[in-house]
Amino acid sequence: MIQPEQPHAVRVVLPAQLRTLASVGREVTVPIVGEVTQRSVLDALESLLPTLEGTIRDRATARRRPFVRFFACEEDLSHEPPDTPLPDAVASGREPFIVLGAIAGG
Numbered sequence: 001m002i003q004p005e006q007p008h009a010v011r012v013v014l015p016a017q018l019r020t021l022a023s024v025g026r027e028v029t030v031p032i033v034g035e036v037t038q039r040s041v042l043d044a045l046e047s048l049l050p051t052l053e054g055t056i057r058d059r060a061t062a063r064r065r066p067f068v069r070f071f072a073c074e075e076d077l078s079h080e081p082p083d084t085p086l087p088d089a090v091a092s093g094r095e096p097f098i099v100l101g102a103i104a105g106g
Helices: 016-022 037-047
Strands: 008-015 029-032 068-072 097-101
Touching: 008 037, 016 097, 029 037
Parallel strands: 008 097
Antiparallel strands: 008 029, 068 097
């Protein structure tokens, strides 16, 4: 008998302004069935916390907002294609997927 795939428990760290908007703590755990990618993590996050829809990615294009960055395992993944698999440490829950609000100024 084929066993159904167990979901990955992916930890997502959110910046303060998104935590406040969604009324959650610093870290949220989202279940991902299948491959763990930026797209699957953000889809699950927005499904779990609908108030975040459109804040991290544009609603129409699903592209990352300009002043939002993604990090995992001390690497900036912001410019990686959204369907690129995230590191195994993220998929296993050992390391978080970090959403960070970038700051610009002059």
